[in-house]
Amino acid sequence: MPETSKLSSVIAFFLILASIVTLSGCGQQQDDSNSITVYSARQEHLIKPLFDRYTEETGVAIRYITDSAGALLQRLGAEAQNTPADILLTVDAGNLWQAAQQDALQPINSPTLEEHIPKYLRDPDNQWFGLSVRARTIVYSTDRVKRAELSTYAALAEPQWRNRLCLRTAKKVYNQSLVAMLIVAHGEEQAEKIVKGWVNNLAAPPFADDVAVMNAIVAGQCDVGIVNSYYFGRLQKDDPEIPLALFWANQTQDGVHVNVSGAGVTRHSNNPEGATKLLEWLSAGEAQGLFAALDLEYPANPKVKAAPLVRAWGEYRPNVINVAKAGELQATAVKLMDRAGYH
Amino acid sequence: MLSGRLGATLLRITPRRRVSIFSKGGWRWLGLVCLIALPTLVPIIAVFGGAFNADPELLQHLQQYVLPRVALNTFLLVVGVTVLAGSLGTALAWLIAVYDFPGRRYLSWALLLPMAVPGYVMAFVFIGLFEFAGPAQTLLREIFGSSLRVPSIRSTGGVILVMSLTLYPYVYLIARNAFLTQGRQALEVGLSLGLSRRRAFLRVALPLARPWIAGGVLLVAMETLADFGTVAAFNYDTFTTAIYQAWFSLFSIGSAMQLASLLIILALLLLLTEQALRGRARYTSKASTTPPRIRLRGAHALMASIGASSVFALAFVLPFTQLLIWAVQSISIELNVSYIQATLNSLMLAAGAAGLITAMGLLLSYTRRRRLDLAGRAMARLATIGYALPGPVLAIGIFVPLASLSNTLTAWLPQGSGVITLQTTLLTLMLAYAARFLAVGHTPVQANMQRLTPTLDDAATGMGVTGWRLLTRLHLPLLRGGLFTAATLVFVDVMKEMPITLMTRPYGWDTLAVQIFELTAEGQWQRAALPGVVLVAAGLVPVILLTRRGEKSGAA
Numbered sequence: 001m002p003e004t005s006k007l008s009s010v011i012a013f014f015l016i017l018a019s020i021v022t023l024s025g026c027g028q029q030q031d032d033s034n035s036i037t038v039y040s041a042r043q044e045h046l047i048k049p050l051f052d053r054y055t056e057e058t059g060v061a062i063r064y065i066t067d068s069a070g071a072l073l074q075r076l077g078a079e080a081q082n083t084p085a086d087i088l089l090t091v092d093a094g095n096l097w098q099a100a101q102q103d104a105l106q107p108i109n110s111p112t113l114e115e116h117i118p119k120y121l122r123d124p125d126n127q128w129f130g131l132s133v134r135a136r137t138i139v140y141s142t143d144r145v146k147r148a149e150l151s152t153y154a155a156l157a158e159p160q161w162r163n164r165l166c167l168r169t170a171k172k173v174y175n176q177s178l179v180a181m182l183i184v185a186h187g188e189e190q191a192e193k194i195v196k197g198w199v200n201n202l203a204a205p206p207f208a209d210d211v212a213v214m215n216a217i218v219a220g221q222c223d224v225g226i227v228n229s230y231y232f233g234r235l236q237k238d239d240p241e242i243p244l245a246l247f248w249a250n251q252t253q254d255g256v257h258v259n260v261s262g263a264g265v266t267r268h269s270n271n272p273e274g275a276t277k278l279l280e281w282l283s284a285g286e287a288q289g290l291f292a293a294l295d296l297e298y299p300a301n302p303k304v305k306a307a308p309l310v311r312a313w314g315e316y317r318p319n320v321i322n323v324a325k326a327g328e329l330q331a332t333a334v335k336l337m338d339r340a341g342y343h
Numbered sequence: 344m345l346s347g348r349l350g351a352t353l354l355r356i357t358p359r360r361r362v363s364i365f366s367k368g369g370w371r372w373l374g375l376v377c378l379i380a381l382p383t384l385v386p387i388i389a390v391f392g393g394a395f396n397a398d399p400e401l402l403q404h405l406q407q408y409v410l411p412r413v414a415l416n417t418f419l420l421v422v423g424v425t426v427l428a429g430s431l432g433t434a435l436a437w438l439i440a441v442y443d444f445p446g447r448r449y450l451s452w453a454l455l456l457p458m459a460v461p462g463y464v465m466a467f468v469f470i471g472l473f474e475f476a477g478p479a480q481t482l483l484r485e486i487f488g489s490s491l492r493v494p495s496i497r498s499t500g501g502v503i504l505v506m507s508l509t510l511y512p513y514v515y516l517i518a519r520n521a522f523l524t525q526g527r528q529a530l531e532v533g534l535s536l537g538l539s540r541r542r543a544f545l546r547v548a549l550p551l552a553r554p555w556i557a558g559g560v561l562l563v564a565m566e567t568l569a570d571f572g573t574v575a576a577f578n579y580d581t582f583t584t585a586i587y588q589a590w591f592s593l594f595s596i597g598s599a600m601q602l603a604s605l606l607i608i609l610a611l612l613l614l615l616t617e618q619a620l621r622g623r624a625r626y627t628s629k630a631s632t633t634p635p636r637i638r639l640r641g642a643h644a645l646m647a648s649i650g651a652s653s654v655f656a657l658a659f660v661l662p663f664t665q666l667l668i669w670a671v672q673s674i675s676i677e678l679n680v681s682y683i684q685a686t687l688n689s690l691m692l693a694a695g696a697a698g699l700i701t702a703m704g705l706l707l708s709y710t711r712r713r714r715l716d717l718a719g720r721a722m723a724r725l726a727t728i729g730y731a732l733p734g735p736v737l738a739i740g741i742f743v744p745l746a747s748l749s750n751t752l753t754a755w756l757p758q759g760s761g762v763i764t765l766q767t768t769l770l771t772l773m774l775a776y777a778a779r780f781l782a783v784g785h786t787p788v789q790a791n792m793q794r795l796t797p798t799l800d801d802a803a804t805g806m807g808v809t810g811w812r813l814l815t816r817l818h819l820p821l822l823r824g825g826l827f828t829a830a831t832l833v834f835v836d837v838m839k840e841m842p843i844t845l846m847t848r849p850y851g852w853d854t855l856a857v858q859i860f861e862l863t864a865e866g867q868w869q870r871a872a873l874p875g876v877v878l879v880a881a882g883l884v885p886v887i888l889l890t891r892r893g894e895k896s897g898a899a
Contacts, residue, residue, distance in 0.1 A: 045861065063850060065850060067846060068864070069591070071739070075746075078766070081750070082749065082762045082763075084764070169578045171578075171592065176592060205578060212474070219475055219476035221475040330592065331401075335404050338408040339408055343412075343580055
């Protein structure tokens with residue numbers, strides 16, 4: 001039957017293809033001792049330009065693989081002493097704190113990093129260092145809100161904002177860190193009252209991302225929201241006339257809630273010196289400026305200037321409680337938000 | 344009763360002795376089933392094993408504040424999507440298979456295209472267009488004044504609608520196959536018994552197609568349970584989002600695994616429900632001449648054309664156009680050579696997985712044809728349950744044991760001779776895909792296999808054709824339609840797959856879905872449109888090839 005032999009050959013072709021594809025991956029690549037492997041939850045287009053430049057300057061090859069922070073951490077744990085990773089690069093202090101907690105990182109002994117990165121933006125045991133800073137603050141409609149009406153995160157729970165507030169989902173780690181910091185400032189009971197007040201004031205169910213929050217404000221669905229500074233930067237870059245502005249929250253209290261993207265050297269790195277050198281390089285000079293500017297964030301190193309668009313938002317006083325606290329209180333914050341009906 | 348009336352076209356399978364481990368050669372069949380089920384069993388065992396380490400205090404919290412809500416949400420979603428996608432898919436399949444109306448030929452394959460659009464992309468586009476801030480509502484407010492309030496797309500109804508639009512093709516494809524081969528005969532029999540067309544459909548054709556429709560609906564229900572991307576875009580909390588929260592926000596793997604075990608139990612219930620819906624009867628049919636399509640005229644033809652076209656417009660034209668617009672806007676910053684490599688990687692992985700998983704699905708059907716004993720049947724059903732599990736659960740359930748195995752093997756190697764990393768090879772990736780998508784590779788083949796009367800096998804066996812030759816010589820040519828359907832569904836599903844690919848891909852195997860992840864992780868949806876368009880376009884190729892074939896064999 002010619003039909004059958006044709007079909008068998010199609011199947012044989014697929015099986016052979018499958019096995020070639022499979023076997024091609026089995027060859028073990030021996031790490032050359034100089035190269036550095038990075039597990040990154042920060043997106044490729046934000047890190048690749050920097051890694052390319054480092055390779056150009058130093059000749060050190062950098063391999064990286066991207067995934068979400070939780071998966072990468074799981075991966076480090078499972079691979080244990082045989083992990084190819086030298087550096088874990090991720091966003092949010094909560095994730096970094098968890099990595100340190102799970103023994104995935106090792107303390108870095110680097111006077112350079114300690115000099116470049118302020119204390120509150122790094123692990124108390126120097127297991128990780130913040131490399132860029134994002135402020136999570138209030139954004140408002142310049143058409144319908146006066147600056148004088150705004151003051152603190154907690155004040156957004158007051159009745160004057162009934163049906164005027166928009167928030168992103170509580171499942172995003174950025175909001176979990178923010179609420180963790182509310183717990184630090186006000187205690188758990190009071191923080192829960194504040195979050196309940198927010199939920200009461202919501203003009204729409206929580207949105208899946210910060211950009212949607214700002215779009216809703218522009219469209220008139222609500223008047224105020226809480227977003228990360230770089231999301232606002234992106235919108236402003238596309239449309240400089242957008243009727244929105246950032247307000248630096250809590251300036252007369254504990255300061256604006258900031259978070260970091262940061263990195264640490266893995267516990268079982270084969271090349272901890274090389275990895276530390278890369279982090280030192282990233283923490284200063286042009287590299288540090290570019291690391292922040294690519295995502296419209298603030299440099300973690302106070303000596304390095306932010307991008308002009310970012311600088312135009314003005315100076316702010318950050319909350320200088322160690323960002324690691326956000327990790328410590330993350331589970332408490334999540335449960336608090338569940339109880340408050342913030343989803 | 345029915346089989347008596349339709350005795351001319353249907354035969355009831357004569358019961359035969361069941362194959363158990365004690366029967367002659369029985370261990371081989373059971374061994375084969377276990378081997379096929381292995382990639383799925385590993386993560387399931389990991390899930391149930393991990394569930395014992397849950398923190399009791401956290402569990403109490405979840406029981407009080409999270410579970411009631413997500414259980415209700417999940418229930419509403421699964422019921423809503425199976426009903427809507429099931430009826431949409433069945434109705435369209437019936438229309439296309441039995442009637443002729445203007446545009447039918449092109450709609451026949453066009454109605455499959457929404458399958459290539461990933462659910463998270465569809466969700467984002469729909470929310471973007473129809474939310475308060477979107478262009479549709481903005482326009483309405485400009486016309487009717489700013490006090491106008493219309494129902495929000497970000498609601499239970501909205502998420503059911505969007506998910507049904509991406510998932511109805513699974514039902515449509517499988518049901519159309521059934522109706523093309525027997526629908527018109529069934530209709531003719533019904534009409535000859537004096538039933539109206541509508542009643543002939545409801546009383547004869549629909550019950551006859553039940554195994555197929557149930558199979559398609561089961562796939563839809565499982566995928567609904569497993570989905571994360573679509574519900575996350577709607578901020579609609581289900582079991583899957585609760586697993587994510589327990590895992591990645593509360594850092595309690597034990598609780599996450601406990602929730603995942605509940606999900607596995609739910610999926611088992613679904614399988615049993617499908618079994619019950621399918622009924623005890625087994626249907627086989629003899630090929631006979633198919634009567635011609637019924638030509639619709641006037642208002643009926645117009646209604647058929649408009650109805651089918653509007654589903655196509657809503658589920659494909661609309662999201663694809665929006666993606667194209669965004670892609671054009673971002674092409675200057677996004678387009679670079681890495682796209683060629685990512686596209687090739689996607690195509691190769693999808694093709695390899697389609698070949699492997701369809702072959703596994705076929706073997707599974709072949710073993711299920713030996714009347715297996717209870718253990719064998721249970722194992723065969725369990726093998727397909729991965730389709731109801733969230734990708735990350737499967738990814739980690741396979742990654743972690745393999746990483747431990749690799750570490751053990753590495754410890755046996757002489758010092759300094761390298762590190763074994765089985766967990767990030769293409770083999771692992773393929774096995775993880777198999778664990779996730781075996782249901783998709785198996786269901787269409789199984790539906791076809793059930794239609795082959797066992798007397799065929801008996802006749803062939805009588806002539807000395809057995810084992811491998813029975814499969815390749817007799818079954819394969821008869822199963823062509825089912826095999827191509829299975830391969831296409833797997834291909835498209837693997838193209839869209841995200842968490843498994845992210846976790847187990849070897850270096851250099853970034854795919855289009857990985858690129859979409861990179862951009863959407865921080866909400867850059869517009870920029871993700873370019874890889875999105877390429878993904879949809881590449882996924883369309885096999886869909887179109889498939890439908891061409893389907894048309895031909897259906898017409899023959």
